[in-house]
Amino acid sequence: MQEKSVWEEFFDAHAPIYEQNEFTKNTLREVDFLLEELQLFPGASILDVGCGTGRHSIELAKRGYALTGIDLSAQMLAQAAEAASAAGVHVEWLHSDAASFSLLKQFDGVICLCEGAFGLLGSRDDPFSHPLAILSNICKSLKPQAKAVFTVLNGCAMIRKHQNKDVEEGRFDPLTMVEVSEHAPREGLPAVRVRERAFVPTELILLFRLAGMSVVNLWGGTAGNWGRRLIDLDEIELMVVAQKT
Numbered sequence: 001m002q003e004k005s006v007w008e009e010f011f012d013a014h015a016p017i018y019e020q021n022e023f024t025k026n027t028l029r030e031v032d033f034l035l036e037e038l039q040l041f042p043g044a045s046i047l048d049v050g051c052g053t054g055r056h057s058i059e060l061a062k063r064g065y066a067l068t069g070i071d072l073s074a075q076m077l078a079q080a081a082e083a084a085s086a087a088g089v090h091v092e093w094l095h096s097d098a099a100s101f102s103l104l105k106q107f108d109g110v111i112c113l114c115e116g117a118f119g120l121l122g123s124r125d126d127p128f129s130h131p132l133a134i135l136s137n138i139c140k141s142l143k144p145q146a147k148a149v150f151t152v153l154n155g156c157a158m159i160r161k162h163q164n165k166d167v168e169e170g171r172f173d174p175l176t177m178v179e180v181s182e183h184a185p186r187e188g189l190p191a192v193r194v195r196e197r198a199f200v201p202t203e204l205i206l207l208f209r210l211a212g213m214s215v216v217n218l219w220g221g222t223a224g225n226w227g228r229r230l231i232d233l234d235e236i237e238l239m240v241v242a243q244k245t
């Protein structure tokens, strides 16, 4: 059997408490925002990449959309399936890696939120080809002209947060925009070493173009504080609204 990636290990262990995180508490408002951006009518199909415990997928399914959720963590998906059945909605859940999945179907919209795979690097993932592979898969999964909404780590904030000492001591690499840190998935469990990739706006525009999408908007996208506003250089996350070209 294939070895679990560090993020799979992390989220499998974190799954039972994921929705206790404060940043998951604004799902209803986030879904309103997504529907305004995606401009889709009920019945439209939406792919949720790195869907986690399915909080957006389930709310969208409740509002009449046809959802497919992909995630690397079987335990996050198990929580999602349980919540969907408690809510009485159907969502298709797929245990798959966003960098390597392939679906025959194309969707009316895609969401990839709270670093749902994009920017979460496994120990051997290349900081350039991994995000590009995810974007290319997402682009292939979109119908022509369809839109996708992402929230990603803000590279401007990551640069401003770190000191030269962090670079010297290997906590932040400005060449790859990768931050390395140790996190316990939940209290009482040992910490695991994770790699998170941030993106500067210019690079996002280029990466999306390379994958076959154009960036329509780049806004503030920190969980709990999404807004159609200028980028704040210290904000943790950015929102990208993109369209398949």
Ligand SMILES: C[S@@+](CC[C@H](N)C(=O)[O-])C[C@H]1O[C@@H](n2cnc3c(N)ncnc32)[C@H](O)[C@@H]1O
Pocket (backbone or CB within 6 Å): 007, 008, 011, 024, 049, 050, 051, 052, 053, 054, 055, 070, 071, 072, 073, 076, 096, 097, 098, 099, 112, 113, 114, 115, 116, 117, 118, 120
């Ligand atoms: C912070 S959670 C976000 C979950 C959800 N999108 C939300 O907004 O609540 C990140 C999710 O991405 C998933 N993930 C990480 N790397 C992935 C990959 N390569 N492919 C698919 N899912 C991945 C994790 O398992 C986790 O469920």
